[in-house]
Amino acid sequence: MTRPILEAKGLHVAFNGVKAADDVSIAIHDGEFLAIIGPNGSGKTTLLNICTGYIRPKSGSVQLDGHDITHLSPRAIARRGVARAFQIPQLFSAQRVIDNMMLALAATDGLWSAVQPLETARRRDEARALLDLVGLAGDADRISSTLPEGHRKLLDIAVALALKPRLLLLDEPTSGVSALERFPLMEALMSALRQRRITALFVEHDMDVVARYASRVLVWNAGNIMAEGRPDEVFSNAQVRQRVVGVA
Amino acid sequence: MPAIIAAAAVLILTLLPVAAPWLQFVLTLAIAKGFAALGVAVLLRAGLISIGHAMFFAASAYAVAFLARAGVNDLGLLLILSVLGGALVGAVAGSFLVRYRAIFFAMLNLAVSMVFYALCAKLYGVTGGTDGMPVPVPAVFGIALGEPAFKSVLFYLSLGLMVLVGLAVQRYLNSPLGHALSAVHTNEIRLEYLGIPVWAVLLIAYVISAALAGLGGAIAGFAIGRVVPDFAFWTASGHLVLIAVLGGIGGVPGAFIGALFLELLHSAAVTVTDSWNLIVGMTLIIVIMFMPQGVYGLFARKEATSL
Ligand SMILES: Nc1ncnc2c1ncn2[C@@H]1O[C@H](COP(=O)(O)OP(=O)(O)OP(=O)(O)O)[C@@H](O)[C@H]1O
Ligand SMILES: [Mg+2]
Numbered sequence: 079m080t081r082p083i084l085e086a087k088g089l090h091v092a093f094n095g096v097k098a099a100d101d102v103s104i105a106i107h108d109g110e111f112l113a114i115i116g117p118n119g120s121g122k123t124t125l126l127n128i129c130t131g132y133i134r135p136k137s138g139s140v141q142l143d144g145h146d147i148t149h150l151s152p153r154a155i156a157r158r159g160v161a162r163a164f165q166i167p168q169l170f171s172a173q174r175v176i177d178n179m180m181l182a183l184a185a186t187d188g189l190w191s192a193v194q195p196l197e198t199a200r201r202r203d204e205a206r207a208l209l210d211l212v213g214l215a216g217d218a219d220r221i222s223s224t225l226p227e228g229h230r231k232l233l234d235i236a237v238a239l240a241l242k243p244r245l246l247l248l249d250e251p252t253s254g255v256s257a258l259e260r261f262p263l264m265e266a267l268m269s270a271l272r273q274r275r276i277t278a279l280f281v282e283h284d285m286d287v288v289a290r291y292a293s294r295v296l297v298w299n300a301g302n303i304m305a306e307g308r309p310d311e312v313f314s315n316a317q318v319r320q321r322v323v324g325v326a
Numbered sequence: 327m328p329a330i331i332a333a334a335a336v337l338i339l340t341l342l343p344v345a346a347p348w349l350q351f352v353l354t355l356a357i358a359k360g361f362a363a364l365g366v367a368v369l370l371r372a373g374l375i376s377i378g379h380a381m382f383f384a385a386s387a388y389a390v391a392f393l394a395r396a397g398v399n400d401l402g403l404l405l406i407l408s409v410l411g412g413a414l415v416g417a418v419a420g421s422f423l424v425r426y427r428a429i430f431f432a433m434l435n436l437a438v439s440m441v442f443y444a445l446c447a448k449l450y451g452v453t454g455g456t457d458g459m460p461v462p463v464p465a466v467f468g469i470a471l472g473e474p475a476f477k478s479v480l481f482y483l484s485l486g487l488m489v490l491v492g493l494a495v496q497r498y499l500n501s502p503l504g505h506a507l508s509a510v511h512t513n514e515i516r517l518e519y520l521g522i523p524v525w526a527v528l529l530i531a532y533v534i535s536a537a538l539a540g541l542g543g544a545i546a547g548f549a550i551g552r553v554v555p556d557f558a559f560w561t562a563s564g565h566l567v568l569i570a571v572l573g574g575i576g577g578v579p580g581a582f583i584g585a586l587f588l589e590l591l592h593s594a595a596v597t598v599t600d601s602w603n604l605i606v607g608m609t610l611i612i613v614i615m616f617m618p619q620g621v622y623g624l625f626a627r628k629e630a631t632s633l
Contacts, residue, residue, distance in 0.1 A: 130519070156521035168516040170509045177505060184502035185520040195500045241520065 081144060082107050083245050083277050084160075089128055089138035091121075091301075098124040099135065100301035106245070111271065112279045113288045113309075115322055116298025122281045123165055124301075126247050130162050131155045142245075161243035165250050165281070167234035171223035175214065175233055178222055179205035182240035205240070211266050212236045213259060228255045232263065239270060246271070248280035252287055260284065264291055289313065297322055332579060339485055343478075350481050352593050353586070354549045357484040360585035361542030363569035364495060365535035367581045370570055371499070372528060373511035374427070377563045378435030379539045381419075381442045384558035386412035386540030387547035388446065391459035401464045401479075405544055412540020413533050420532030424525055436560055446555035458554030461547040477549070484545050488582060491541065496578045498534065507531050539566070568606065572613055 082105035091099040098121040106112050114122050127133045129140055131152045139148045147155055156162075170178050180201045187201075209215050212232040217225060222233060231254045238246055251267070252260045264287055271278055282288050288295060288309055295312045297305040305318050312318055343350035362383045369376050389411035390404050398404055419438055426434055446453045453459060463476045471479065498504050506527045509517050514524050547553045556562065565588075573584025588606070595605050 152515075152518045153521050153523055156519050162519055168513055168519065170512045170516065172512045173505070173508065181502060181505050181509060181522075182520050184505075185522050187502075193497070193501060195497070196502045196505045197500075237516070237520075 080108060083143060084129060084279075085141045086125070086129060087139050087141075089125070089140075090136045091124055091128065091133065092136065097121075097301040099128065099138075102138070102302055104296060104303070106277060106279055108277055109275070109293075110277055110279075111268070111291060111293045113292035113295045114279065114281045114298055115283070115285070115288055115295060116304075117322060120298040121301040122298050123249055125298075126162060126249055126279075126281070129155075129247065130160060156241065159242075159244040160247065161238040161241040161245070162247040163231075163235040163238040163249060163251060165253070167227075167230040169222045169230060169233060169237070171221075173222060174218070175209065175220050175222050175225070176202065176205050176218040178233060178237055179208060179240055182237045186240075186242055208236045208239055209233075211239070211270055212263060213266070228259065231255055232259075235263075235267070239274075239276075242274070243276060246276050246278040248278060250281050250283060252282065252284050260287065285313070335579075336485065336489060340482070343481060350477060351549060352589050354477070354481045354484055355546060356586045356589035357488050357582065358542040358545040358549065359566065359569060359589065360488065360582035361491070361545070362539040363542075363566045363573065363585055364492075364578060364581035365538035365542070366566045366570040367573065367578075368495065368499075368507070368531055368535045368538065371504075371508050371511065372531060374528075375432045375567060376435040376535070377432050377560065377567060378437075378439030379535065379566050380558050380560070380562035381435075381439035382412045382416055382536040382539035383543035383546070383562065383566070384442070384446065384553065384555070385415045385543065387461070387543040387553040387557055388453065388459065389540075390544050390547045391461050391553050394462050394464065395459070399462075399464050400468070401466045401483075401548075404464055405541070408544040409537050409540045412543065413537040416533045416536020416540075417529070420529050420536065424528035424532055436563065439558055439563055440560060443555055443558040443560070446558060453555070456555055458552050461551050461553055463551075464548075480545065480548050487541070491538070492578045492582070495534075495538070499578070503527060503530060568610060572610065 084106045085104070087103045089099040089102040091097070102121075102125065104125070114125070116122055124133070128135050131147065131150045131154065134149065139146055141147065142155070142158055142160065147158070170181065173181075177196065180196050183201050183204055184196055206215065206218060209218055212235055214229060214232050214236065217229060222230065225233065231251065235248065235251055238248070252263065255263055268291060270276070282292075292309050295307060295309050296303050297312060297318050299321060304321070305312055305315050339353060342353065362379060365382070366376055366379050386408040389408035393404055393407055398407070423431060423434055423438070447456050449455070463471065463473050465471070466476070466479055499507070506517060506522050510524055510527060517524050517527075543557060546557070569584040569588055570581055571584075572588060573580030573582070591605065591609070592602060595602050
C-alpha cells in the first residue's frame with residue numbers, strides 16, 4: 079500500500095480527566111473519502127483539532143506525507159495543503175459572502191505581493207463558480223451573518239475548497255443543511271473532490287450519507303476507534319448498530 | 327458620485343484660505359490630525375483601539391526637529407525621513423503590541439506612549455524638556471521662503487497629500503491585506519486556517535498607521551513651528567480616537583471630515599465659550615448614539631440591506 083497522506087499515531091488528549099483521544103491511530107490514503115461516525119462527545123472534532131494543529135496531543139504524532147506536523151500551527155498546516163470546514167462555521171461574518179471566498183482565494187495567490195484590489199475579475203469568477211457548486215450562487219452579495227445556518231455551513235465548505243487543498247477535513251458537512259439540500263450538496267462535493275483529486279475525511283451523523291458516499295468508515299466511541307471498514311461491513315456490526323447508528 | 331462630492335470638498339478647502347486667511351492654520355492642523363486619526367481608524371478596522379498614537383505623531387515631529395538641528399533643510403527630505411522615523415518606531419512598538427487584543431492592546435499603547443512622553447519631557451539635554459524644540463522653516467526645492475509663504479506651501483502640500491495618501495490607504499484597505507485586516511476583527515481562527523499570518527497582517531497595519539500618524543505630526547510641527555512633549559500626551563491620543571470615531575470607521579474621508587469638523591468647531595467654540603471639553607463630550611455622545619457611522623455616515627450611500 080502507498081504511504082498515507084495523513085497518519086496519526088498513538089494520540090492521547092484529555093480534558094479535565096475526560097479522554098477525548100485515547101491512543102488513537104488513523105491513516106488516510108490518497109483518493110479516500112473517509113467517514114468518521116460516533117456519538118456526541120466521542121472525540122471526532124478533537125481529532126480534527128489535533129490534525130490541524132489547533133490543539134497539541136499529550137502524546138503521539140501526526141505526519142503529513144511522512145513529515146511530522148504534530149507541533150505546527152494551523153496556519154503552517156493549512157499552507158501545506160490541508161483545509162478544514164468546521165462543525166460551527168467559521169466565517170468573516172461582517173463581510174459579504176463573495177469577500178469570504180475571494181480572501182480564501184487570495185490566500186493561496188501569493189497574498190503578499192498583492193497590491194491590486196482583492197476583487198479581480200478572475201477571482202470573482204472563481205469565487206462564483208465555487209459558490210455555484212455548493213448552491214450559494216444567489217447569496218454572493220449578502221453579508222455572511224445574514225445567511226441562514228445551513229447556508230453558512232455551505233459557505234464554510236466553499237471557503238475550504240477555495241484553498242485548493244490536497245486534503246480536506248469536513249466536520250459534519252450536512253448538519254444544519256436541510257434534508258432537501260443534503261444529497262445535492264454531497265453529489266456536488268463528491269464530483270468536486272474527484273475532479274480536483276482531493277482526498278477527504280468527513281465527520282458525519284447522517285448514516286444515509288455515510289452509506290452512500292464513504293469509501294471507508296471509522297466508528298468512534300469514547301475517544302477511540304471501536305470499528306472500521308467499508309460502510310456495509312460497519313453497518314452490519316451489531317455493536318455499532320446499537321451504540322452509534324441507534325437501531326437495534 | 328462620491329468622487330464628485332470629494333472633489334468639490336477638496337476644491338472648497340483649496341479656496342477657503344483665500345477667502346479667510348486665518349483659516350489656513352486651522353485647516354493645516356485639521357489635515358495633520360486627520361492623517362493621525364486615519365492611522366487610528368486603520369487599526370479600528372481590526373477592532374483594535376490605540377490610545378497611544380500621539381506617540382508616533384510626536385516621534386515624527388521630533389524627528390523633523392532633530393534632522394533640522396543636524397542640518398537637513400529640505401521640506402521634502404524632512405517629511406520623508408521623519409515619516410520613515412515614525413514608521414520605524416511603529417515597527418518596533420508594533421512587533422510586540424500586535425500580540426495583544428482589546429483592552430490590553432489599548433492600555434499597552436497608552437503605556438508605551440506615556441513612557442515616550444516622559445522621556446521627551448525629562449531628557450532636557452536632548453529634547454529641550456517641556457520647552458520642546460523649534461521646527462525652523464525649511465527650504466522648498468532649494469528655495470528659501472519667508473514664513474507666510476512657507477505656511478501657504480505647507481497647506482497646499484498637505485491638501486495634496488491628503489488626496490494622494492487617502493487614495494493609497496483606500497487602495498490598501500481594498501487589497502487582500504486590507505480585507506484580512508477587517509477579518510482579524512471577525513474571525514482570527516478562520517484567518518489562520520486560510521494560512522494567513524494574523525501577526526503579519528496586524529504588523530503591516532500598525533506600521534502604516536504609525537507612518538500616517540507620523541506624517542500628521544511632521545505637518546503639525548511645521549505648522550506650529552515647535553514640537554513639545556504634549557504632542558505625545560495621552561489626551562492627544564484620546565483626541566485622535568475621538569476624531570476616528572467621529573468620522574466613523576466607514577471610509578478614509580471620514581477621518582479628515584472628523585478632524586475638520588472638530589477643529590472648526592474648536593475655533594468657533596473658543597470665541598464664545600471656555601467649556602470646550604463640554605462641547606466635545608456632548609458631540610461625541612450625539613455621534614455615538616445617533617450616528618454610529620460617524621459624521622461620514624451622513625454622506626455615505628446606504629448599502630441596500632438584504633432581507
Ligand atoms: N477545548 C476543550 N476543553 C474542554 N473539553 C473539551 C474541549 N474540546 C473538547 N472537549 C471535550 O472532549 C470531548 C470530545 O469532544 P469533541 O468535540 O471532540 O466531540 P465530538 O465527537 O466532535 O462530538 P459532537 O458530535 O458533539 O461534535 C467532549 O467531552 C468535550 O466536552
Ligand atoms: Mg464535533
